[in-house]
Amino acid sequence: MQTTDRVLERLRNKEEQLWQNPALAPCAPFDCPGADAARDLFARFAPCIEALFPGMTEGGRIASPLDEIPAFARALAEKGCFALPGRFFLKRDDSLPVVGSVKARGGIAEVLTHAERLVKASGILPEDASTAAYATPEVQAFLSRYAVEVGSTGNLGLSIGTMSAALGFTAVVHMSHDARQWKKELLRARGAKVVEYAGDYGKAVSAGRASCAGDPMRYFVDDERSETLFWGYAAAAKELAEQLAAAGVTVDAAHPLIVYLPCGVGGAPGGVTYGLKSIFGDAAHCFFAEPVGCPCMLLGLSSGKGADICVQDIGLDGRTEADGLACGRPSPLVVSKAGRMVSGVYTVADERLYRLLGLLYRTEGTFIEPSACASLAGPVLLARHGWQLPEGVAPENITHVAWSTGGGLVPGTERAAYLARAEL
Numbered sequence: 435m436q437t438t439d440r441v442l443e444r445l446r447n448k449e450e451q452l453w454q455n456p457a458l459a460p461c462a463p464f465d466c467p468g469a470d471a472a473r474d475l476f477a478r479f480a481p482c483i484e485a486l487f488p489g490m491t492e493g494g495r496i497a498s499p500l501d502e503i504p505a506f507a508r509a510l511a512e513k514g515c516f517a518l519p520g521r522f523f524l525k526r527d528d529s530l531p532v533v534g535s536v537k538a539r540g541g542i543a544e545v546l547t548h549a550e551r552l553v554k555a556s557g558i559l560p561e562d563a564s565t566a567a568y569a570t571p572e573v574q575a576f577l578s579r580y581a582v583e584v585g586s587t588g589n590l591g592l593s594i595g596t597m598s599a600a601l602g603f604t605a606v607v608h609m610s611h612d613a614r615q616w617k618k619e620l621l622r623a624r625g626a627k628v629v630e631y632a633g634d635y636g637k638a639v640s641a642g643r644a645s646c647a648g649d650p651m652r653y654f655v656d657d658e659r660s661e662t663l664f665w666g667y668a669a670a671a672k673e674l675a676e677q678l679a680a681a682g683v684t685v686d687a688a689h690p691l692i693v694y695l696p697c698g699v700g701g702a703p704g705g706v707t708y709g710l711k712s713i714f715g716d717a718a719h720c721f722f723a724e725p726v727g728c729p730c731m732l733l734g735l736s737s738g739k740g741a742d743i744c745v746q747d748i749g750l751d752g753r754t755e756a757d758g759l760a761c762g763r764p765s766p767l768v769v770s771k772a773g774r775m776v777s778g779v780y781t782v783a784d785e786r787l788y789r790l791l792g793l794l795y796r797t798e799g800t801f802i803e804p805s806a807c808a809s810l811a812g813p814v815l816l817a818r819h820g821w822q823l824p825e826g827v828a829p830e831n832i833t834h835v836a837w838s839t840g841g842g843l844v845p846g847t848e849r850a851a852y853l854a855r856a857e858l
């Protein structure tokens with residue numbers, strides 16, 4: 435496959451576009467043991483999470499609400515953007531406890547898996563001990579001999595750094611230049627060590643990877659390659675399916691589900707897509723959303739080069755206000771696992787992210803960060819760029835879900851600055 439000239443030109447000019455995936459494969463529901471194992475892990479460790487973060491979760495559950503946003507949908511229609519048939523929901527991963535972003539799912543799964551492996555191998559806890567014992571000084575003293583490291587644009591670092599420091603690990607977060615200052619400060623306050631790099635996200639990741647290589651006491655969480663992260667995200671699909679059922683939503687061929695997922699390296703949207711396809715098969719249509727300044731997945735998939743191409747190769751600098759999506763090269767793991775499940779990828783201009791941020795806040799009273807707002811652009815961009823409904827589907831039978839990936843921990847002053855910018 436080769437990126438067509440027109441697609442490439444729009445990428446280079448930072449023009450919004452919808453790329454529809456010619457490699458999308460038909461898909462019947464299938465078993466997903468990785469996602470099931472991650473759900474079991476979260477259930478097993480609920481007592482541990484409850485003990486580590488008292489009062490911050492409901493019984494140690496890492497889960498988020500599904501909110502319907504009819505006022506926002508009406509406002510889009512009134513602006514003449516798009517009369518949205520069907521129901522429109524926001525999956526509120528911005529409100530995931532402790533971490534405030536989708537990274538809670540992958541990051542907490544990864545750190546818990548590693549901690550459990552070490553503790554089991556050590557024999558310091560009885561086989562049948564409750565995971566609440568992970569919050570005791572004995573286990574924490576044991577884990578403090580080990581380091582957990584990660585490279586991050588911000589939110590993954592917050593998730594891994596918070597969780598590993600809370601368990602007693604030595605937590606080291608390698609941060610790129612576009613990571614926000616408040617995230618670095620919050621991490622330090624939570625006991626993690628933050629190392630800053632002048633370069634971009636890719637450099638922070640390679641530095642972290644090199645720092646851990648060959649040292650059994652140091653574990654590097656590899657955002658570009660980790661299956662454990664991927665399954666942590668995939669576990670969200672069952673949660674959404676249960677919430678849709680509770681909201682009276684049917685998902686089948688005549689009632690498609692369209693999900694809009696902000697994409698950085700692709701782990702979070704790729705994992706969720708994999709999980710949704712395993713449950714709904716062809717009835718789920720998953721679109722990734724990227725900023726026009728850093729469309730790494732669109733480039734990797736449309737060119738067929740996957741992780742062998744980065745946005746810098748086509749002359750982009752990868753800069754964007756959507757700091758959670760500022761990854762120049764897609765994850766090879768996600769390209770291979772979910773590359774034929776993604777219906778398409780669309781790109782959003784930074785100004786539109788801010789307009790949507792303001793509109794959601796005014797109509798629903800909900801604040802989410804700019805990266806997460808890429809999800810809200812989905813229905814408009816699909817309509818504008820000619821996405822065809824599956825044959826025989828009535829538009830009012832569609833359910834749209836925008837995945838709100840972050841914003842819960844954004845401090846008041848930053849929030850005010852984002853909202854002020856949204857009004858311009």
Ligand SMILES: *Cc1c(COP(=O)(O)O)cnc(C)c1O
Nearest residue numbers: 589698699700701702758839840
């Ligand atoms: C990380 C992140 C994403 C995308 O996740 P990837 O795994 O990098 O694709 C989306 N939104 C926010 C707010 C994020 O922090």
